[in-house]
Amino acid sequence: MSALRNRTAEPVPGFAEALERLRGEAAGSSGRALEQRNAAFERFQALGVPTPRVENWKYTNAASFANRPFALAPRGTVDPDLVIPHFAGGHKARRLILVNGRTVPQFSHLGGLPAGMTVRPLAQVLAETPELVDRTSVNDEPEHSFEALNRALVEDGAWISLEDGVALDEPLQVISILTEAESAFMAHPRHVIRLGRNAKLRLILTTVALGQAESLLNQVETVEIADGADLTIDRTLEQGQGRSAITRSRFVLGSRSRLQQTTASIGGSLIRHEMEARLRGTHSEAILNGLMMPQGTEHVDTLIRMHHEMPDCQSDQFYKTVADDRGRAVFAGKIFVHKDAQRTNSYQKNDSLLLSDDAEIDAKPELEIYADDVKCSHGATCGDLDPASLFYLRSRGMDEALARSMLTFAFTGEVLERIADESVDHIVRRMILSRLPGGERLAELG
Amino acid sequence: MLEIKDLQATIEGQDKQILNGLSLTVRPGEVHAIMGPNGSGKSTLAYVLSGRDGYEVTGGSATLDGEDLLELEPEERAAAGLFLAMQYPVEIPGVSNMYFLRQAMNSIRKARGEEEISAGAFMKLVKERAALLGVGGELLKRDVNRGFSGGEKKRNEILQMAMLQPRICILDETDSGLDIDALRTVADGVNAMRSPDRGFLIITHYQRLLDYIVPDHVHVLAKGRIQTSGDRSLALELEEKGYGGVLGAEFAEVAA
Numbered sequence: 139m140s141a142l143r144n145r146t147a148e149p150v151p152g153f154a155e156a157l158e159r160l161r162g163e164a165a166g167s168s169g170r171a172l173e174q175r176n177a178a179f180e181r182f183q184a185l186g187v188p189t190p191r192v193e194n195w196k197y198t199n200a201a202s203f204a205n206r207p208f209a210l211a212p213r214g215t216v217d218p219d220l221v222i223p224h225f226a227g228g229h230k231a232r233r234l235i236l237v238n239g240r241t242v243p244q245f246s247h248l249g250g251l252p253a254g255m256t257v258r259p260l261a262q263v264l265a266e267t268p269e270l271v272d273r274t275s276v277n278d279e280p281e282h283s284f285e286a287l288n289r290a291l292v293e294d295g296a297w298i299s300l301e302d303g304v305a306l307d308e309p310l311q312v313i314s315i316l317t318e319a320e321s322a323f324m325a326h327p328r329h330v331i332r333l334g335r336n337a338k339l340r341l342i343l344t345t346v347a348l349g350q351a352e353s354l355l356n357q358v359e360t361v362e363i364a365d366g367a368d369l370t371i372d373r374t375l376e377q378g379q380g381r382s383a384i385t386r387s388r389f390v391l392g393s394r395s396r397l398q399q400t401t402a403s404i405g406g407s408l409i410r411h412e413m414e415a416r417l418r419g420t421h422s423e424a425i426l427n428g429l430m431m432p433q434g435t436e437h438v439d440t441l442i443r444m445h446h447e448m449p450d451c452q453s454d455q456f457y458k459t460v461a462d463d464r465g466r467a468v469f470a471g472k473i474f475v476h477k478d479a480q481r482t483n484s485y486q487k488n489d490s491l492l493l494s495d496d497a498e499i500d501a502k503p504e505l506e507i508y509a510d511d512v513k514c515s516h517g518a519t520c521g522d523l524d525p526a527s528l529f530y531l532r533s534r535g536m537d538e539a540l541a542r543s544m545l546t547f548a549f550t551g552e553v554l555e556r557i558a559d560e561s562v563d564h565i566v567r568r569m570i571l572s573r574l575p576g577g578e579r580l581a582e583l584g
Numbered sequence: 585m586l587e588i589k590d591l592q593a594t595i596e597g598q599d600k601q602i603l604n605g606l607s608l609t610v611r612p613g614e615v616h617a618i619m620g621p622n623g624s625g626k627s628t629l630a631y632v633l634s635g636r637d638g639y640e641v642t643g644g645s646a647t648l649d650g651e652d653l654l655e656l657e658p659e660e661r662a663a664a665g666l667f668l669a670m671q672y673p674v675e676i677p678g679v680s681n682m683y684f685l686r687q688a689m690n691s692i693r694k695a696r697g698e699e700e701i702s703a704g705a706f707m708k709l710v711k712e713r714a715a716l717l718g719v720g721g722e723l724l725k726r727d728v729n730r731g732f733s734g735g736e737k738k739r740n741e742i743l744q745m746a747m748l749q750p751r752i753c754i755l756d757e758t759d760s761g762l763d764i765d766a767l768r769t770v771a772d773g774v775n776a777m778r779s780p781d782r783g784f785l786i787i788t789h790y791q792r793l794l795d796y797i798v799p800d801h802v803h804v805l806a807k808g809r810i811q812t813s814g815d816r817s818l819a820l821e822l823e824e825k826g827y828g829g830v831l832g833a834e835f836a837e838v839a840a
Contacts, residue, residue: 529636530674532658533667534684534744535692541659544679544687551678551727582683 146186146283147201153182156210156291156324164293166264166271174268178289185283197468197500198439203382203408204284208324208354210291211238214317218245220348226372226561227309227342232257236314239325239355240294254301257310260328261294271330282412284384288326288358295327295357298339302364305338309559312341314357316381318349329359333367335392340370342562345385347377347406355383365392365419371399372562376569377406379434386412393419393448400556401428402566403438404573410439417444417451417479428457429553429566432465432497433573439468444486446479446509455486458553460546461497462573472504473516479509486516491523491549493542523549543574547583585649585783586610586752592643592808593632602628604808605644610752610783617786617794619819620805621827621835626787627671629805630756633785634668635661648752662688663695665751669741669758676728681740684728685710685747692748713746717773735766742773753777754785759793771796791823806835 157179160167167175187205188195216237225233234257235245241259248257263270272289296312314327333339347353355377363369377383383406389397403409415424430438444453459467469488490499503516523545531541550570557563568584571577586609593603602625610616620626632639633646635658646653648664656664676684690700701709714724717739729737738758745753755774759767774784774797786797794802794816802818803810804827811831812818821830828836 524674525637526672527674527676529658530670531676533634533636533662533670534688535659535662535695535748536687537659537691538657540687540691545676548676548678548727554678580687583679 144189145191146188147205149183149187150205150207152207152209153287153291154179159210160291160293165261166268171264171268175290178286182283182286182290185281185286188283194441194470197466198408198410198437200283204354204356204384206322206354208322211240211323211325211353212317212319213240214238215242216315216317216348221245221313221315224313224344224346224565225311226344226565227311227340227559228561230308231342232306232308232310234296234310234312236294236296236312236327238317238323239314239327241296252304252306254304255306256297256299258297259294260292260297260330263297263330264292271328282386284356285358285386288328288356288386291326292328292358293326296329296331298329298331298341300333300337300339302334303336304334306340309340309342312343314343314345314355316345316347316353316355316377317351319351319353322352324354324356326356329357331359331361331369333363333369335364336366337364338368340558341372342559343371343373345375345377345383347381350378350380352380353382355381355385357383357385359385359387361387361389363389363391363395363397366394367392368396369398370558371397372557372559373399373401374562374566374569375401375403375406375409375411377409379407381406382408384410384412387414389413389415389424391415391417391419391422391424393421395419395422397423398425398558399427400553400558401426402553402569403428403440404431404566404569406436406438408437408439410441412441414443415445415453417446417448417453420448420450422451424451424453426455427553427556429550430457430459430467430469431550431570431573432467433462435464437466440470441468442471444471444473444484446473446475446482446484448478449480449482451479452483453485455488456553456556457488458550459488459490459499460493460549461490461499462493464494464496466498466500468500468502470502470504471516472506473514475507475509475512475514477508480511482509482512482514484512484514488518490518490520491546492520493522493546539576540579543576543580546574547571547580585612586646586785588633588644588646590644591629591632591641591646593628593639593641595628596638596640601642602808603632606805606809608803608810610785612783613778613780614801615778615784615786615797615799616801616803617788617799617819618803618805619788619791619822622789624806625808626805627756630668630754630787633754634658634666659691659695662748663692667745667748667750667753669738669745669753669755671757671760673729673737673741675730677730679728680725681728682710682724685744688744689747710747714743716776717743717746718769719743734761735763738762738766738770739773742770746773746777750782752783752785754787756787757789758786759788759790767793768796791819794819804831806831811835
């Protein structure tokens with residue numbers, strides 16, 4: 139164990155107490171399912187909570203925000219009027235709503251799904267057919283502390299499944315609400331998303347914290363995109379002070395399939411989004427776009443592992459970061475080209491804007507290539523607003539604050555235009571403007 | 585109107601004097617052309633007058649209608665009625681041309697204590713002026729200068745000028761990178777704005793633009809000051825003899 143010393147912290151007792159409380163109560167917490175939970179928890183304890191000595195956690199101190207006395211999330215509901223402003227995808231969109239990691243069927247709207255498409259609370263699946271949740275093809279023994287913890291403490295989440303050839307014409311929105319609360323709480327939802335051959339889905343994943351609380355959201359998503367299937371995700375994360383969120387998304391793509399995700403991580407004491415995409419068929423494409431925008435003392439962290447396992451695939455990582463005040467952002471993106479993955483095209487770009495002397499951005503691009511016929515590139519830029527652009531706007535009569543805000547907004551533009559859903563685009567624009575000094579003067583850009 | 589007296593300036597952090605005692609007066613209604621070889625200080629003059637960072641005024645003065653320009657922020661100079669059509673207009677993704685124009689207009693109005701222009705009145709005005717410059721509706725909807733051709737960018741500069749109706753217009757190498765048709769459109773736009781209460785300072789490297797925008801006065805800038813002035817014929821003489829031929833061998837441009 140000496141090799142692990144200093145690299146991980148001993149988990150606080152709160153996690154074990156939470157497991158104890160779930161036993162026999164939560165869905166899938168008896169019999170073999172319980173054994174699996176216990177095994178996952180042992181795994182978590184063995185792995186420990188990573189400290190900055192673990193390479194993937196070098197810039198984000200997990201122990202400081204996660205290894206705290208969180209209790210299981212309070213059951214509770216939320217005023218629907220507070221949820222409605224976060225609706226996206228148009229009036230025909232289907233919606234599944236979670237509060238503190240648990241689905242709330244009465245708020246959800248899932249009528250008229252096409253035959254062959256299922257959207258259910260994961261709790262139901264865990265209770266009835268837990269063996270369906272984990273598939274060895276996707277879920278190896280977790281080497282990841284928080285994923286192991288999620289498996290031990292998961293209560294609910296979204297189960298989304300489309301059979302071969304099934305397409306939902308309208309978007310499906312999953313809104314995950316975190317409530318205000320007196321005491322610190324945690325939620326460990328799990329989303330299982332499966333698209334059969336040639337299935338098609340536009341998914342909107344919205345995470346919002348309402349009011350004040352200290353909370354930890356530890357979410358895991360396993361996403362299977364079979365041959366010829368097409369998944370589009372627009373994702374927003376909007377949290378407040380004292381809120382931490384770790385999201386781990388694992389994508390597996392079949393031949394000629396396509397994934398396009400655009401993420402806006404805006405606000406929250408700590409947001410970490412880990413993505414692992416495995417291109418397991420030929421001629422598939424994975425596009426991961428994102429915007430990070432920490433300010434105050436916020437910390438936003440993105441980690442991507444793009445695995446090209448088969449030939450003739452394409453991938454693109456495109457992230458923009460705006461850090462202000464003492465905000466800190468991390469972008470660690472890795473392209474991994476396996477030896478059979480000839481004729482891979484893989485790109486990565488990370489442009490950052492530092493608006494304050496105290497802000498920090500850590501960019502860590504990595505390439506690991508074992509095939510010889512590939513096109514890979516990565517690029518990272520970091521800087522302040524362009525003085526020539528600032529002068530241009532000011533020479534047209536705009537004061538410096540307005541010019542700075544307009545140019546900062548403009549900087550995010552290339553990510554905004556990659557958002558698939560128009561209503562999400564507007565929501566993100568408003569989120570950005572609300573964070574810019576004098577943003578109300580630019581309200582029309584929302 | 586625009587009164588420049590013995591203006592001296594350096595690039596910040598460098599000793600070398602770029603403007604070296606430049607004096608010039610532009611009266612309302614006049615069009616002045618400033619010509620000069622590379623490195624003579626033409627663009628520096630434009631930037632110093634409009635307040636771009638990176639230059640240090642080490643002596644002299646510049647006033648617009650008696651107001652000290654050099655004390656003002658760039659946006660205050662714009663509100664005072666100064667406009668610089670830039671050689672390299674900046675692209676602003678995510679901000680439509682139309683919206684940008686309205687923000688600029690209203691910023692200037694606000695600074696002058698005037699009411700903002702209504703959306704309806706603005707639309708009418710922008711369509712009218714854009715049509716004069718051959719700027720189509722599609723270009724108005726696009727992001728500011730993004731993906732614009734060289735000619736479109738310059739026309740867009742003149743459109744901004746036409747919307748903001750400045751007292752003094754400075755055109756910095758507006759002709760660079762323009763084909764003959766675009767040059768004509770831009771010149772027509774400028775000519776349409778000539779009026780008894782507006783002055784122009786046209787900075788150019790070549791005589792060509794002055795075939796279309798006929799100046800009242802032509803000045804030759806070299807080594808940071810005006811070496812000689814004359815009427816339109818001076819521009820033609822420069823075209824024929826070169827800077828060296830007019831000013832003397834020491835001013836000849838080194839052949840590239």
